[in-house]
Amino acid sequence: MSQKITVAVAGAGGRMGREVVKMVLEDPELTLVAAIDTSAGPVDAGTLVGKPDTGVVVSAVLADALAASRPDVLVDFTNPKSAMPNTETALAYGVRPVVGTTGFTPEQIAELDKQCKDKGIGGLIAPNFSIGAILMMKFSAMAAKYFPNVEIIEYHGDQKLDAPSGTSIKTAEWISEARQELRQGNPNEEEVIEGARGGYYNGFRIHSVRLPGVFAQQEVVFGAFGQTLKIRHDSYDRAGYMPGVNTAIKKIMNVTGMVYGFEHFLD
Numbered sequence: 696m697s698q699k700i701t702v703a704v705a706g707a708g709g710r711m712g713r714e715v716v717k718m719v720l721e722d723p724e725l726t727l728v729a730a731i732d733t734s735a736g737p738v739d740a741g742t743l744v745g746k747p748d749t750g751v752v753v754s755a756v757l758a759d760a761l762a763a764s765r766p767d768v769l770v771d772f773t774n775p776k777s778a779m780p781n782t783e784t785a786l787a788y789g790v791r792p793v794v795g796t797t798g799f800t801p802e803q804i805a806e807l808d809k810q811c812k813d814k815g816i817g818g819l820i821a822p823n824f825s826i827g828a829i830l831m832m833k834f835s836a837m838a839a840k841y842f843p844n845v846e847i848i849e850y851h852g853d854q855k856l857d858a859p860s861g862t863s864i865k866t867a868e869w870i871s872e873a874r875q876e877l878r879q880g881n882p883n884e885e886e887v888i889e890g891a892r893g894g895y896y897n898g899f900r901i902h903s904v905r906l907p908g909v910f911a912q913q914e915v916v917f918g919a920f921g922q923t924l925k926i927r928h929d930s931y932d933r934a935g936y937m938p939g940v941n942t943a944i945k946k947i948m949n950v951t952g953m954v955y956g957f958e959h960f961l962d
């Protein structure tokens with residue numbers, strides 16, 4: 696690549712944001728030009744990841760940072776409330792959003808797709824940047840064709856704000872596309888404790904476990920007469936998402952419209 700891609704990171708002081716800052720600083724094809732966090736500044740962005748003196752100071756106001764730095768790409772790992780306004784701000788400045796923050800509604804994604812196309816640029820919203828997780832979703836969709844009775848159990852740390860996880864919703868969407876419509880379980884079933892059967896999605900259930908000590912796991916359980924099939928993915932480290940974020944930053948330069956799901960960027 697002849698010219699470096701300039702990158703801003705929103706949520707730079709957060710757990711995922713720090714990994715992104717580190718990844719960008721370590722890739723000679725990328726240049727960090729802005730770091731935004733509403734609660735982590737003002738410090739040199741490099742000090743967040745043990746690489747001081749980058750010359751990029753963490754700032755609090757996204758619009759000001761984008762106006763000053765004019766990056767090619769904004770990577771957003773903030774929170775579900777901030778992600779939509781942040782993404783709209785990026786598009787207003789003609790900056791390509793690569794968003795890992797979860798919690799977008801289909802209506803919001805459609806609206807952002809329109810805004811991307813109006814600007815003639817690309818964007819990505821990816822509930823999961825991990826290749827293993829995407830394979831888990833693909834294998835689940837394959838299995839749903841043969842095993843239509845299914846439940847999803849997802850496990851995350853107790854500080855996660857949205858439930859169910861973006862990955863479980865995406866898995867549920869793929870499963871729904873692959874299987875015949877089916878309302879599972881006993882039609883006379885009653886919940887003795889509200890919520891005991893989990894969240895209802897198109898005939899099946901999603902269960903969200905939130906516990907300290909847990910990072911990110913998901914199990915898709917299929918049941919049939921005399922057998923069960925479990926497809927499980929475990930993430931242990933945030934660094935595992937970074938090859939996906941890196942690929943997205945590079946591929947987004949040649950896309951128009953808002954892409955939903957990192958799987959579209961895999962060969």
Ligand SMILES: NC(=O)c1ccc[n+]([C@@H]2O[C@H](COP(=O)([O-])OP(=O)(O)OC[C@H]3O[C@@H](n4cnc5c(N)ncnc54)[C@H](O)[C@@H]3O)[C@@H](O)[C@H]2O)c1
Binds near residue numbers: 709731732757775825
């Ligand atoms: N797509 C994926 O592969 C993937 C993987 C892990 C986590 N996530 C998601 O990424 C998001 C962030 O996760 P985390 O664990 O890093 O959270 P975190 O709480 O550690 O970090 C979020 C950071 O964003 C900052 N912030 C909040 N609002 C902001 C705003 N308006 N502008 C700039 N900064 C702002 C906070 O100060 C904080 O430092 C969550 O939605 C999580 O579910 C996605």
